Amino acid sequence: MADREYGFRTRAIHAGNIPDQVTGARALPIYQTSAFVFDDTADAAARFALQKYGNIYSRLANPTVAAFEERVASLEGGIGAVATASGLSAQFVTFASLAGTGDHIVASANLYGGSITQLDVTLRRFGVETTFVHSSDPADYAAAITDKTKLVFAETIANPSGEIADIEGLAEVAHAQHLPLIIDSTIATPYLNRPLEWGADVVIHSATKFLGGHGTTLGGVVVEGGRFHWANEHFPKFDEPTPTYGGLNWHGIFGEYAFLTRLRAEQLRDIGPTLAPHSAWLLAQGVETLPFRIQAHVDNARIVAEWLAADPRIEFVNWAGLASHPHHERANKYLPKGPGSVFSFGVRATATQSAREIGQKFIESVDLASHLANIGDAKTLVIHPASTTHAQLTEQQLADAGVLPGLVRLSVGIEDPEDIVYDLDQALSAALKEN
Amino acid sequence: MSAASTLEAQETVSLANGLTCEVPADSPLGKLLKSQRTWVGPNAKERLKILRAAKSIAIVGASPNAARASYFVGTYLLQSSNYRVYFVNPMADEILGHKAYPDLASLPEVPDIVDVFRKGSDIPGVIDEVVAVGAKTIWVQLGIWNQDAAIYGESKGLTVVMDRCIKIEHARFNGGLHLLGFDTGQITSRKTIR
Numbered sequence: 001m002a003d004r005e006y007g008f009r010t011r012a013i014h015a016g017n018i019p020d021q022v023t024g025a026r027a028l029p030i031y032q033t034s035a036f037v038f039d040d041t042a043d044a045a046a047r048f049a050l051q052k053y054g055n056i057y058s059r060l061a062n063p064t065v066a067a068f069e070e071r072v073a074s075l076e077g078g079i080g081a082v083a084t085a086s087g088l089s090a091q092f093v094t095f096a097s098l099a100g101t102g103d104h105i106v107a108s109a110n111l112y113g114g115s116i117t118q119l120d121v122t123l124r125r126f127g128v129e130t131t132f133v134h135s136s137d138p139a140d141y142a143a144a145i146t147d148k149t150k151l152v153f154a155e156t157i158a159n160p161s162g163e164i165a166d167i168e169g170l171a172e173v174a175h176a177q178h179l180p181l182i183i184d185s186t187i188a189t190p191y192l193n194r195p196l197e198w199g200a201d202v203v204i205h206s207a208t209k210f211l212g213g214h215g216t217t218l219g220g221v222v223v224e225g226g227r228f229h230w231a232n233e234h235f236p237k238f239d240e241p242t243p244t245y246g247g248l249n250w251h252g253i254f255g256e257y258a259f260l261t262r263l264r265a266e267q268l269r270d271i272g273p274t275l276a277p278h279s280a281w282l283l284a285q286g287v288e289t290l291p292f293r294i295q296a297h298v299d300n301a302r303i304v305a306e307w308l309a310a311d312p313r314i315e316f317v318n319w320a321g322l323a324s325h326p327h328h329e330r331a332n333k334y335l336p337k338g339p340g341s342v343f344s345f346g347v348r349a350t351a352t353q354s355a356r357e358i359g360q361k362f363i364e365s366v367d368l369a370s371h372l373a374n375i376g377d378a379k380t381l382v383i384h385p386a387s388t389t390h391a392q393l394t395e396q397q398l399a400d401a402g403v404l405p406g407l408v409r410l411s412v413g414i415e416d417p418e419d420i421v422y423d424l425d426q427a428l429s430a431a432l433k434e435n
Numbered sequence: 436m437s438a439a440s441t442l443e444a445q446e447t448v449s450l451a452n453g454l455t456c457e458v459p460a461d462s463p464l465g466k467l468l469k470s471q472r473t474w475v476g477p478n479a480k481e482r483l484k485i486l487r488a489a490k491s492i493a494i495v496g497a498s499p500n501a502a503r504a505s506y507f508v509g510t511y512l513l514q515s516s517n518y519r520v521y522f523v524n525p526m527a528d529e530i531l532g533h534k535a536y537p538d539l540a541s542l543p544e545v546p547d548i549v550d551v552f553r554k555g556s557d558i559p560g561v562i563d564e565v566v567a568v569g570a571k572t573i574w575v576q577l578g579i580w581n582q583d584a585a586i587y588g589e590s591k592g593l594t595v596v597m598d599r600c601i602k603i604e605h606a607r608f609n610g611g612l613h614l615l616g617f618d619t620g621q622i623t624s625r626k627t628i629r
Contacts, residue, residue, distance in 0.1 A: 053611030
């Protein structure tokens with residue numbers, strides 16, 4: 001073992017995967033097994049009691065999944081990670097570990113739609129109330145915190161607004177009330193921003209997106225920094241005997257490892273959204289090229305965003321890398337390499353066609369960009385909410401939902417940038433052609 | 436992975452009058468003191484060397500109570516390592532099915548590492564005991580900090596590790612931490628037991 005802190009690119013490839021002592025396999029082996037044999041009854045008992053480390057059953061831990069977890073933890077600068085079946089389940093296990101009936105969450109109103117419904121529909125039905133903050137000002141988050149609040153939740157880069165979270169400011173607001181700041185950093189990835197370095201306590205990813213990077217595999221991951229004092233007045237569960245584990249005290253026994261150990265031993269045990277070993281293998285493979293892919297993504301995003309911004313057929317471009325974006329300065333602070341490659345733009349209405357019609361025809365005219373509901377693929381992806389996810393809404397309802405009729409969401413891929421621009425250009429021309 | 440006790444971790448403070456007192460490690464003063472630490476113990480590579488070289492470990496302040504951190508460490512070392520493990524506790528006869536010894540001097544051999552679960556202000560006394568039996572390394576558990584004692588121990592020729600869990604550190608280099616998705620900081624292209 002070298003006496004050296006290896007760099008980001010080295011860790012993206014090596015962290016979590018050391019050649020196996022028995023077989024010498026250099027690539028990460030896929031441990032496609034549901035369960036693991038015990039040495040004897042004492043061994044089994046000690047594993048179940050968390051007195052020793054060891055695999056039991058792949059719902060709780062699996063060596064292939066562990067490699068992916070350690071790799072992401074290393075890149076985020078966290079003490080560890082727990083992987084899950086999807087980004088939404090990564091969020092769910094985290095919220096479920098920290099909040100219960102009667103508790104409260106403060107979250108950004110600009111979250112991904114699936115996160116909004118998880119909080120607004122399902123967790124509300126389970127008795128957890130969420131206040132959505134319609135601003136990115138930390139003071140507005142502070143004002144939403146009540147004595148029932150358990151956590152503050154935001155995304156590094158929101159879409160389609162392109163809003164950038166003021167992570168430092170939010171951390172200050174949360175920590176002033178002894179609350180953790182939880183950041184979804186799916187669009188940023190640890191290559192562009194590491195929220196733990198700016199004061200966040202927990203980082204969540206939909207690994208389906210840029211970590212995996214190829215649009216093949218669903219997965220999620222929760223990373224923790226190991227600095228938040230969980231055994232405070234808000235989280236008595238961390239500092240009292242746990243009957244299902246022989247009366248152990250999570251904080252007392254596991255110290256800085258308490259949050260992640262409990263997340264695995266309680267939430268994966270009881271809720272069960274485990275990442276499959278084969279999926280973990282695909283995601284870990286994707287992470288190996290993360291720094292190169294994300295650099296190519298943001299390089300292409302800049303070319304495409306600047307081209308769109310200069311085109312008279314386009315009304316607006318919501319990419320914080322442009323000087324016109326309200327969060328341009330914040331993007332330069334938190335994401336100096338570029339604020340990701342997922343953003344939206346609006347097509348301009350003409351005398352004869354509405355923006356909604358043009359948006360719909362644009363989407364039906366792309367020939368290289370893929371029309372689908374995903375982001376973070378190596379391929380360029382587009383979707384037009386007003387004619388798909390929000391098609392049933394009237395123009396007024398669209399406006400109320402904050403979805404402009406001409407808005408197109410783009411996830412810029414890593415194809416040749418001139419080919420992406422060519423495709424968007426020809427689709428815009430086709431969309432504007434009179435029938 | 437075990438903090439000093441199920442109670443709050445304590446930091447030992449040396450007062451101007453020469454006396455010492457304990458403050459909770461999580462208190463504002465405890466955190467301030469943590470940021471002002473000047474003594475630095477062995478780095479990861481050095482800790483690995485200590486653990487690889489050792490054959491025997493004595494746990495001072497071992498508890499027969501299954502909810503205590505020392506019990507977790509004891510179980511782990513007995514089952515997941517090849518060390519000869521000794522339990523030291525004058526109030527206990529037996530811990531984890533093994534004889535409990537009243538003090539270090541009663542052990543059948545000089546242990547390579549003395550792993551300590553005692554409050555910070557007790558550490559200087561334990562150091563004297565360690566030196567008296569001729570052990571070379573004192574390992575003070577996670578959540579216990581007494582900087583003056585660390586410096587004192589080194590002045591007596593001991594290797595001192597402090598505010599580290601021997602279970603976590605052993606697991607870091609032997610795959611246990613890795614299995615649960617924790618960052619081990621371990622990167623190598625050599626075949627390694629995990």
